[in-house]
Amino acid sequence: MTLSFTVNGAAFQLDDSRSDERLIDFLHEDLNLTGTKFCCGIGVCRACTVQVSKPPNPTPSPVISCSTTLGTLDGSDISTIESVANDGVPDAVQKAFLDNFSFQCGYCTPGFVMAARMFLDGLRAQPIPQDQIDSAMMEAIGSHICRCTGYVRYFEALKPLAIAANAGDWK
């Protein structure tokens, strides 16, 4: 038996004896993709958030890679922070976080970027009333822990993008 999944578009097949291994360890050790950050290791801080799509559900969802085993990812498409920029050019979320000085030490940033992107994708697919955007942002990134910034600048950076995505103007 094998486990099959993709990471940033590259296909991998592993022996299912590795089912109990954590996704973050596979990313770090096997692929040397260390942009996904290890912080609490128990799925609380969400610094290790990656994007996972698994048929038949086409909608990507945020997954905490420190607490997700490879065995649950068979058939999934996994995207990490390393896949976000286009030929070295930051995407809109990354640029907004840069322009707003949203982060300081930056260790939580990849998790915020991944969650924010999925949030914006979701808004574009299913717009919500404008007055619910703040609470939707809180729902999307409010559980992520940042110890440096006090969150204000993450929210400031994301809001214009959320308004645009809600109006169908994202990507």
Next chain:
Amino acid sequence: MTSQSPVGGARFTRRKFLKATGGAVACTVMSIPGLGRAARPGAADIGTNASSVPGVASQRIDGMAKVMGEKVYARDFNARDMPGWPQQQWHAMYLRALTTEQAFEGLDLGTLAPQARPTRVVLGNELSGTLRAPKLLFNRDLMLQERIAQERARAPRAKSEGSVGSFDLPSDMTFDLIVLPGNVPNYLGQAVALLLFDNLAGFRAAKLAIEFNDAAYQVYGSGKEDGPPLGSAFSPQTTYVKYGDDFSYAKADPDTYMDQVPAYQDKIRTTLASDPALIRQPFQTDMQAMDPMFMEPEAGLVWIETDTGTMNIVLGTQSPDGDISNILSMYDSADAPIHLKAVNLTSCYPGGGFGGRDGSPFSLMLALAGTYSNGSPVRLAYDRFEQFRVGLKRHGAKLSGELAADSNMKLQAVQMTLTFDGGGERNLSPYVASLGALCAGGSYAIPMADIYAEALHTENVTGGSQRGFGGPQAFFAFETALDDLAAARGWDPAELRAANLLEEGGTTVVGGPVEQSLRLGEMLKFAQRQPLWNDRDAIRQDYAARGLIYGTGIAISLQAYGTSGDGMVASVLLERDGSLTVQSDAVDMGNGSATTLGVTIGPILGANAARVDMGCYTLFDQTGLTTQDPDGVRWANPNWTAKSVGSSSACLTGLHQVHTVQQTANALFQGSILAAAAQIWGVASLPPSDVVWRDGTLGRRSVGGGELSLQTLADEIYASGLPNGALGHAYFQNSWAAADFPTPGGLLPLQLDGLSFYQPSGGNPVQVPRQGTVGPDKASSRYARYVWAPCINVVGLTVNTSTGAVQIENVLSVLNAGHIHVPQLVSGQSQGGVAMAISYTLLEDMPTGMAGPADGMWNLNRYHVARAQDVPVLDGYEPGQRGQQLFTLEPSQGSAPVGRGIAEAVMCSIPPAISNALRDATGKRFTSLPITPAKILEGLGQ
């Protein structure tokens, strides 16, 4: 495609030679490997280069690398990522002491599955003496060092009198890094064994078996106590007694100060007792320890090349200088297993710090692991459970005392005893206690003070440097007591504060003069005019109409920045391609130092730095300066300085590091670039006032045309052999050391005590002999601190009296940050300080002993830190909406464009403002941090 990154450790090989028993050890700071390797169009479109305006940052200079997920943190690296390292990597794990009541006898790993068996087990008895208990140096504060020396000199006399009062193990106190079998551990979490694995699978299998079950593998029994008993005070303790203008720490003869203290304490008591009309306000507060909870658990790599005696180490630290010195001391003995000849440090960006990586024991434990891996690289990477278990903490503390005021609201005296739980190791605990003692006077002019601060050795996790450095504890005690005094007398809490504010010309509780404009009065009036304070009764009624209980609190802090003497080093280089590089001993923990230093040269040199190298403490060795002063001639020795460099603190950037970089940039500009311009323009001399930078080119004010780009100037400099870079060292102790330096551009007066020039031909920089040096006088070292970042916080909050839940609705911060170099960084630091303070005050609940993280089972599921919903995230104030506002003072007209250290300033007065708001809301005083819902319900009698 490979591009050069604008950030890093050092690109150039710069070596510093440290003396050791076996000879000099060459220390080199290396660049972060591969940084900027990701395909992107080039360095020119990122970092500070994204701003075409010199002096302005449009992004963090390290921002692009971080937002892309590049390898910038120590945790990101394995041996395979390090050029020239062997690929085979070992993994290290320490087992930790579970008790301080029984002796550790040894391990029983018999039940470990074969695949989980360590390749090597190291117990304390295998370590040489210095390896087990190295002589650690924490030269944090010149004043404290002096006091330690004095106390050592006094010790024989005190001993003969029967009371030493504290302990100071031979050379600056450390307990065994690994407990000797048969000894009782000195504190919980002290290492009892090092387990090494030559493969990752074995390490993981062992971790799975041992973590949360380590008692099953450790054997305890009867044995001997090793070291001073728990409850002893680390040396030195701090006593500040001030009696008007007659007596103070700063004014008294240092040799007899402590002898005079009892008499003046009596005088204070007598004076207070003689006036029965005085109002006495007693107080008693306590707070638990707090974990810095920086996001990246400590991790690193070490590889010791035994044949060459070279240690290669990858670290993310706030204190590279101190860490390397302490590591070297481990191997500085004849019986050391390895005699080091060189240390190569790869200094990574720390994933958060807040002081928790300043003098962290982690670096020693990592280096130790490298000794036993048969020449293979070793990785030590704490998980969060381990980080909670052994990482440095903000001290738990108990503070008690009394304020005395007259009926005209004038404070007359403060008496305070501050007892900090230092935990196991000494670390920086006495320094923290000492600054706490200074903060015990609040932000006020108080004629009499009797303050005593100590840090105790306990079984708990070691306390160390943390944002505020004793300030949060002291300001909490003082500012809540002040509010209670106001409430008891029916005084307006803001007016009581206004009546007592310390201002320029006053003296602190140490007796040192305040020679800097504080503007506290102006700040307080401004805060009082803001709706959050001015309309507080109406706001309360509005909340009440909605069935919510609301309160408003105000508090002031006057946090010092820097220490009692700070040395900094920086270089500024004009590259062959006309770009600029800044190098600094500072470390950027996320606070933005690299960005600030990169843009601060812009107005001087016409462009921002294209590259900023941080953690370059070894630059000091190239200055030609020394801190040795055997003849006691101080500044008369043209090569002497009082301090080389210190550990990195966010609070040192705004003034100290910026000053050093700017002065060094000035030296390059006036000492070389102007000379090059004069050569090109064919003029004999070119005063700075005759030229101006416009759009990155240098032009003459009086003559049109002929503008020179930095590339053109670099061409001339490199062709004619003018200096292509400057290396400067600065020292601050109430004033800057200053001197004149002869340069190709003439004699330059600079606020530097060391200047060297780099030559286009390469090689080490050449020292410029300084002349006419004027250095700070020795007396000012007794002032403790000299510069201050005042902050006033107003907090509005609601309380759910059924659940005890508190919600911070609004925060108003009024901050004197001086000149602001990068506004976004200042507001970001402030917002971070607000969030951390809310978290500290209301959420972060860390019991002591094995009920706390020392049991190895604490993580973020039990230790709650503030998330976005706990913090007002709207930037501004709108009635009825949660938000926070930061107001910074416009610098006074004519004041020098210098910043103030602000990282800690905003945080320090938030906790008392919250407690004061809770009192306003509920009528109850909460004096114990964290103020949990359970405490609130108990306080409300529910």
